[in-house]
Amino acid sequence: MKFLKWLAVISTLIMLGVLVGGALVTKTDSGMGCGANWPFCYGDWSMEMFIELSHRLVSGTAGIFVLLLAIVSWKKIGHIRETKFLAFISVFFLVAQALIGAAAVLWPQSDFVLALHFGISLISFAAVLLLTLLIFEVDHKFDADSLYISAHFRKHFIWLAIYIMVVVYSGALVRHIDSSLACPSWPMCERGQPFGFADYHFGQWVQMGHRLLAGIAFIWTWFLFFKIKRHYRHNKVMYYGWTIAVFLITVQVALGAFVIFTTGNLFIALLHALFITLFFGLLCYFLLLCYRSLKK
Secondary structure, three states, X not given: OHHHHHHHHHHHHHHHHHHHHHHHHHHOOOOOOOOOOOOOOOOOOOHHHHHXXXXXXXXXXXXXXXXXXXXXXXXXXXXXXXXXXXXXXXXXXXXXXXXXXXXXXXXXXXXXXXXXXXXXXXXXXXXXXXXXXXXXXXXXXXXXXXXXXXXXXXXXXXXHHHHHHHHHHHHHHHHHOOOOOOOOOXXXXXXXXXXXXXXXXXXXXXXXXXXXXXXXXXXXXXXXXXXXXXXXXXXXXXXXXXXXXXXXXXXXXHHHHHHHHOOOOHHHHHHHHHHHHHHHHHHHHHHHHHHHHHOO
C-alpha cells in the first residue's frame, strides 16, 4: 500500500501540473508553439515552443502515471465499490483531453470548443484525486464512513458541482477569446459606468457573465457553509471539509479581482486556475460522500 499511496500522490500532483500547464499555454498563446504538429514538436526555438513542449511532456507523464495508478488501484483496492469507476474515468477523460489538445493543433477549432479542454482535464483530475483519497481512506484515519448527508444537502452539492462546470467553462472561454482584461475595472466593467451594458462588446459580455456566475458560486458556497455549520458542526469531515471549500472559493474570487488589478499578471492568473481546480476536486469528494449516503 505504501507504493500505491506514493503513486497516488505523485499522480495527483502531476495532474495539477497538467491543469495549470494548460492554463499557461492558453494565457501565453503558446498552443501553436510546436507548429501544426502532434505529438512531435517542430519549429523555431522560442518561449512558446518551450511552454507547449513542456506541457506535452507533463501531459504524457501524467498519462503514464494515471494509467499505472488505475491498474494498481483496480488490483489492490478494487473491492471498494467506487474504485473501478474512478479508475476508468481518470484514464478516459485524460485521453479525451489529450485528443482535444491534439485536434486543436492539427485542425482549427473555435474558441467555444477549445474552452471545453480545461473542463475535461478537470474531471480527470477530480477522478485521480478521489482515487487518492480512497487509497488513504483504507487506514480509516478520518470518520468519512460514519457520515450521512441528507437529501437536502445532496441536492445542493450535485447542482453546485454542475454549476461550477459552467463557471469553469465561462472562465476558460474568457481566456480563449483573450478577454481577461476586456473590463479594466472590478467588480463592474467600467469605473463610473456600472450600468452601461448596451455599450459592451462580446468580450466584455463574456467577462461580466463569468464574474456574475463566479459571484453566485461564491454566495452559494458561503450559504452552504452556514447551513453545514448549523447541522453538521460536530462532524469533522463535513464541517472542516466545507470550511476548506469556503477558503478556496474566497481566494479564487480574490485572485480573479487581482488579475484585473495587476493588469493580467501571469502568476496570479495561474493561481486563479489552480484554486478552482482544488475547489472542484474537493466538491467532487462531497459528491462521493453523497453517493455513499444513498447506499445507507
